[in-house]
Amino acid sequence: MKRFISLTVLVIVAVLAAGVFEARAAKPKIMILATGGTIAGAQAKPGEAGYTSGTFSVANLIAAVPLLEDLAQVSGEQIANIGSQDMNNAVWLKLAKRINQLLATPEVDGIVVTHGTDTMEETAYFLHLVVNSNKPVVVVGSMRPATAMSADGPLNLYNAVAVAADPEARGRGVFVVMDDKIFSGRAATKTDTTAVETFQPMNRGVQGAAYFGKNRWFPPPGQKHTTKSEFRVDKAETLPRVDIVYSYVNAPRDMVDALVAAGAKGIVLAGVGDGNTTDAVLAALTEAAKNGVVVVRSSRVGHGLVRRNIEVDDDKLGFVAAEELNPSKARVLTLLSLMHTKDPKVVQQYFYEY
Numbered sequence: 001m002k003r004f005i006s007l008t009v010l011v012i013v014a015v016l017a018a019g020v021f022e023a024r025a026a027k028p029k030i031m032i033l034a035t036g037g038t039i040a041g042a043q044a045k046p047g048e049a050g051y052t053s054g055t056f057s058v059a060n061l062i063a064a065v066p067l068l069e070d071l072a073q074v075s076g077e078q079i080a081n082i083g084s085q086d087m088n089n090a091v092w093l094k095l096a097k098r099i100n101q102l103l104a105t106p107e108v109d110g111i112v113v114t115h116g117t118d119t120m121e122e123t124a125y126f127l128h129l130v131v132n133s134n135k136p137v138v139v140v141g142s143m144r145p146a147t148a149m150s151a152d153g154p155l156n157l158y159n160a161v162a163v164a165a166d167p168e169a170r171g172r173g174v175f176v177v178m179d180d181k182i183f184s185g186r187a188a189t190k191t192d193t194t195a196v197e198t199f200q201p202m203n204r205g206v207q208g209a210a211y212f213g214k215n216r217w218f219p220p221p222g223q224k225h226t227t228k229s230e231f232r233v234d235k236a237e238t239l240p241r242v243d244i245v246y247s248y249v250n251a252p253r254d255m256v257d258a259l260v261a262a263g264a265k266g267i268v269l270a271g272v273g274d275g276n277t278t279d280a281v282l283a284a285l286t287e288a289a290k291n292g293v294v295v296v297r298s299s300r301v302g303h304g305l306v307r308r309n310i311e312v313d314d315d316k317l318g319f320v321a322a323e324e325l326n327p328s329k330a331r332v333l334t335l336l337s338l339m340h341t342k343d344p345k346v347v348q349q350y351f352y353e354y
Contacts, residue, residue, distance in 0.1 A: 028109040028165035030072040031102055032157075033095065034058035036081040037116025039153040041145035051145040053083035053116055061114060064146065065154045071213055072109075072165040084116025084141075087123060089239045095123075096130045096233050103133035110136040110164030114157070117141045117190055117198065120176060124185030125332045128174040129231045129354060136169035139176050139185065143196045152179070152196050159210035166215050173225035175207060182208035184221050186354075189326060191302070202303060203324045224353050231336040240338040242266035244327045245285075246300060247277040253284035260284075265342075266294040266334040270327040275299045275306035282312065289318040294338060294347055298322035298330040308348070320348045 034040065036054030040061060043051045058076035068074045079098065080091045095113065102108040115123055124139040131137050140160035142153035160177040163169050174185035178199045187201035208217040224230075233239075243259045245267055259267055267288060271277045275297035277285075289295045297319055299306050308314045308321040322330040333354055337347045 028072045029107060030074050030110050030112060030161050030164050031108050032058055032062060032074060032076040032112045032114060032161075033079050033098065034061065034076060034081070034114045035079050035084070035087070035091065035095065035116070037084050037114060037120075037141050038145050039114050039116075039140070039142040039157070040081065042147045043145055046147065047149065051147070053145075054081035056146055057081070058114070061146075061153075061157060065158050067158060067213075068161050071158070071161050074161060079113075082116075084119040084123070087116070087119045092123065092126055093233055093236060093239070096127060099127065099137060100130075100132050100234055103131070103135045103137075108135070110169070111138070112157070112160045112164050113137065113139045115139050115141050117143060117178075119328075121185075121188050121190055121199075122328050122332055124174055124176045124188055125329045126336075128185035128225045129229050129333070129336055130233045131174060131226050132229075132232065132234075134171045134227055136164045136166070136172070137174045138164045138169075139174065140178065142178075143194060143198060155180075155212075158213060162213040163208075163210055163215055168215065168217050171227075172207065172220045177210055180209060180211055181206045182210050182215065182217075186221065186223060186225070186329070189302075189329075202326060203305070229354070231339070233336075233339075236339070240265040240335050242268065242294075242331050242335040242338065244268045244270055244331055245277075245281065246270045246327075247272050247281060251278045251281050253280040256281060256284035256288060260288050260291070260293060264293060265338050266296065266331075268296045268298055268322070268327050268330045268334060270300040271297055271306070271311075272300065274304070274311045275321065276311040285319070286317050289344070292342055294320065294334060294342055294344060296320040296322050296330050296334050296347070296351075298325060298327040300327065302326065318344050320344050320351060323351050325351065 040056040041051040041053045042055035138160045176183040176188035187204040189202045192198040
């Protein structure tokens with residue numbers, strides 16, 4: 001009888017052990033692609049406000065959050081190690097191509113991109129339009145360097161991995177995860193210079209809440225992205241030049257003329273109010289549009305939509321209205337649109353759809 005009980009116990013232990021092994025083996029496989037930024041930054045002296053971005057490697061970031069192994073099988077790769085003020089087209093193309101390459105394999109279930117916050121909203125929207133996969137891609141950073149008192153990076157990274165590992169994140173496009181919130185890469189916008197709650201969704205709500213690895217999801221946005229997007233950069237070596245012109249009291253036309261002379265293929269107006277500007281700038285933009293430059297009217301305000309033919313006659317002037325995209329995001333969509341067309345009517349349709 002005792003031998004029978006012992007054998008039964010051994011069988012139960014073996015089954016439980018097999019279940020634990022299978023559960024561990026079944027954990028999602030998440031790749032962290034690091035680009036630098038504050039999340040990898042270090043202060044020269046403890047307590048100082050200043051710091052150097054991109055001091056720590058992706059291996060350092062992973063090692064700093066050992067609980068990541070409870071969420072997923074995590075590995076890392078260094079794409080760049082820069083402050084995001086220095087983010088550029090070459091890194092964008094390298095990052096997008098690597099993400100598409102990794103997500104096309106069964107060895108990767110999701111991607112986390114560590115990134116500085118200054119241009120995070122632009123990179124997130126770029127990836128939102130060019131990643132060709134339903135698998136989750138999450139862009140994450142921090143407002144305090146890794147060596148700061150009460151650094152926010154470790155928990156942000158933990159939540160980002162939790163979102164990337166969540167089956168419910170599939171098919172929703174690219175995310176930004178910061179401060180316990182899940183944003184669409186299309187909507188996330190930096191709104192404060194230093195506050196940890198700096199990212200907010202302009203004109204739209206958050207996609208969900210990320211709380212210590214537990215996610216709550218809200219209805220997804222309806223615009224095209226990722227697998228429904230027609231924008232692809234896997235074979236691209238360069239991106240078209242698109243610049244932003246900021247409007248202000250007494251703004252002259254000089255900047256517009258200089259950008260056209262420098263070879264700009266597109267110009268986004270960060271206009272006052274509903275995408276308006278001075279007569280001088282408007283005249284220069286009108287000439288640029290007639291000469292084949294794609295001109296997009298956005299607003300420096302931060303909230304609200306820039307609609308067609310409200311402040312100016314877009315139909316007559318050949319302009320594009322940015323709708324709800326702010327200047328930095330409008331620039332991203334414009335440069336990708338220019339890889340397909342220079343027709344402002346077609347570009348306008350892209351702004352409605354994406």
